[in-house]
Amino acid sequence: MKGRAPILALALALASASSAGAASFSTDVSDLWYASPAESESGWGVNVAQQGDTLFLTMFVYGSNAQPTWFVGSNTVYAGTSGSSMVFRGPLYSTTGTPHSSPWNPSALNMKQVGNVSFTLTSPTTATLTYSADGVQVTKSLVRQTWKYNDTSGQYIGAVAGTFSKCANTARNGYAEEYSTVAIVHGGSSFSMDLENFEGLGTCSYRGTYSQAGRLGSAAGTWSCSGNMSGNFTATEIDASTSGITMLMNETGTCNWSGRIGGVRVP
Numbered sequence: 341m342k343g344r345a346p347i348l349a350l351a352l353a354l355a356s357a358s359s360a361g362a363a364s365f366s367t368d369v370s371d372l373w374y375a376s377p378a379e380s381e382s383g384w385g386v387n388v389a390q391q392g393d394t395l396f397l398t399m400f401v402y403g404s405n406a407q408p409t410w411f412v413g414s415n416t417v418y419a420g421t422s423g424s425s426m427v428f429r430g431p432l433y434s435t436t437g438t439p440h441s442s443p444w445n446p447s448a449l450n451m452k453q454v455g456n457v458s459f460t461l462t463s464p465t466t467a468t469l470t471y472s473a474d475g476v477q478v479t480k481s482l483v484r485q486t487w488k489y490n491d492t493s494g495q496y497i498g499a500v501a502g503t504f505s506k507c508a509n510t511a512r513n514g515y516a517e518e519y520s521t522v523a524i525v526h527g528g529s530s531f532s533m534d535l536e537n538f539e540g541l542g543t544c545s546y547r548g549t550y551s552q553a554g555r556l557g558s559a560a561g562t563w564s565c566s567g568n569m570s571g572n573f574t575a576t577e578i579d580a581s582t583s584g585i586t587m588l589m590n591e592t593g594t595c596n597w598s599g600r601i602g603g604v605r606v607p
Contacts, residue, residue, distance in 0.1 A: 364392075365390075365392050365393045365418070366390075366393075366418075366426055366461070367426075367461065367464045367577060368390055368579070369388050369390050369395065369459070369461055369467070370388055370389050370390045370555070371388055371484045371485070371554040371555050371556075372385055372386075372387055372388075372484070372485045372554065373385060373386050373387075373388060373467060373469070373482040373483065373484055373485065373554070374386070374482065374483070374485050375480055375481065375482065375483075376466065376481040376482055376483040377483070378483055378485070378486070381480075383402075384399075384400060384401045384402065385399075385400060385485065386398065386399045386400075386469060386482070387399075387400075388459065393417060393418035393428075394415060394416065394417050394418070394428075395413070395416040395417075395428050395430075395459055396412075396413070396414050396415075396416070397411075397412065397413035397414075397416050397432075397457060397459060398410065398411075398412055398413075399411040399412070399413070399457075399471070409434070410434065410435065411432050411433065411434055411454065411457075411471070411473060412432070412433045412434075412435060412451075413430050413431070413432050413433070413457040413459075413471075414430075414433065415430045415431065416428045416429060416430035416457060416459055417429065417430055419458075422460065424462075425460050425461060425462045425468075426460070426461045427458060427459075427460045427461075428458070428459045428460075428461075429456065429457070429458045429459075430456070430457060431453050431455075431456055431457075432453065432454055432455045432456055432457040432471050432472070432473060433451045433452060433453050433454065434451075434452050434454050434473070435449065435450065435451050435452075436448075436449075436450045437449045437450070454472075454473045454474050455471060455472030455473045455474065455475075456471065456472055457469070457470070457471040457472075458470040458471070464553075464556060464576060464577050465483060465484050465553035465554065465556060466481070466482065466483055467481075467482040467483075468480070468481055468482065469482050483553060483554075484553040484554025484555070484556065485554055486552050486553055486554055489528060489529075489550070489552050489557075490552065490555075490557060490578075490580050491526055491527065491580075492524050492526045492531075492557070492578070492580040492585055493524050493525055493526045493527070494523075494524055494585075494605050494606070495521070495522070495523055495524075495605070495606040496521070496522040496523075496524070496584065496585060496603030496604060496605055496606060497519075497521055497522075497603055497604055497606060498519070498520055498521075498522050498584075498585075498601065498602055498603025498604070499517065499518065499519050499520070499601075499602060499603070500516075500517065500518045500519075500520065500589075500599060500600070500601050501515075501516075501517050501599050501600055502515070502516065502589065502597055502598055502599015502600060503515050503516070503597070503598055503599060504516060504595050504596065504597050505595075505596045505597075505598075506595065506596045507594070507595035507596075508594055508595070512595060513595075518537060518538075518541075519537070519538040519539075520535045520536060520537050520538060521535070521536050521538070522534075522535050522603055523535075524585075526550060528550070529549050529550050529551065530549070530550065531546075531547070531548050531549065531550040531559050531561070532545070532546065532547050532548075533545070533546040534546075542565055542566040542567060543565065543566050544563060544564065544565040544566070545563070545564055545565075546561060546562070546563045546573065547561050547562055547563075548560050548561020548562065548573065548575075549561060550578075555579060556576075556577050556578060556579055557575075557578035557579070557580075557587075558574070558575060558576045558577075558578060559573075559574070559575045559578065560572070560573065560574045560575075561573060563591060563593070568594075569593065569594035569595065570593055570594060571591055571592050571593015571594055571595070572591065572592050572593060573589065573590065573591040573592075574589075574590050574591075575587045575588065575589050575590075575601075576588045576589075576590075582605065583604060583605060584602065584603050584604040584605050585602065585603050585605070586600070586601065586602040586603075587600070587601050587602075588600055588601075589601050
């Protein structure tokens with residue numbers, strides 16, 4: 341335990357209504373994705389569900405007859421990195437089966453491989469989709485689709501783990517773990533958070549602007565802590581649920597800090 345205002349880092353992140361992705365393997369890509377820039381090609385998209393290192397892709401597009409068409413990449417597996425990007429690859433199928441108006445007939449199900457698919461995560465909120473279907477090659481830049489902001493408001497019991505650098509008091513530099521209570525007030529693009537260290541080492545306040553891409557939020561603003569410390573923060577991969585909140589955090593100012601923040605929601 342380093343003391344100081346590592347709480348500040350926690351607050352920042354929380355202040356951003358934040359939380360990191362849920363998948364332990366990587367940033368959780370589970371979301372509804374569509375063409376970049378947002379709203380540029382409304383009407384089609386790809387649902388992505390991640391479990392471990394494997395994605396299940398369900399693409400709703402249009403066939404050569406301009407009619408709704410489904411493609412499924414049910415085993416799109418992590419294939420390595422390309423620079424700083426993560427690449428997932430697998431076979432792509434089309435399916436036919438029983439009409440929705442009739443009782444399900446298992447023997448009517450048919451899966452045909454039409455090509456292959458590659459999903460490349462270029463950042464937590466952007467990706468590239470490349471697939472071939474019946475000899476046609478398609479490449480699309482993707483973003484997560486947003487239709488409703490999360491509300492991260494609440495009381496949390498949390499922890500912060502990260503590294504301090506360039507602190508005016510050099511004794512504070514280095515890795516630190518802190519435990520804190522966090523109070524977040526969040527509505528739309530407005531975010532504020534107040535944090536208090538469990539050991540009475542100080543309090544911090546964070547005020548910033550919140551934005552969201554799909555299920556992941558981000559925030560940026562200013563922080564100030566007891567001990568006459570202040571600066572700017574950015575929080576990314578903010579993900580809140582009924583159970584709690586997590587996020588990645590970077591801050592600059594009296595001290596620089598980079599790390600992870602998480603907390604469980606107080607009932």
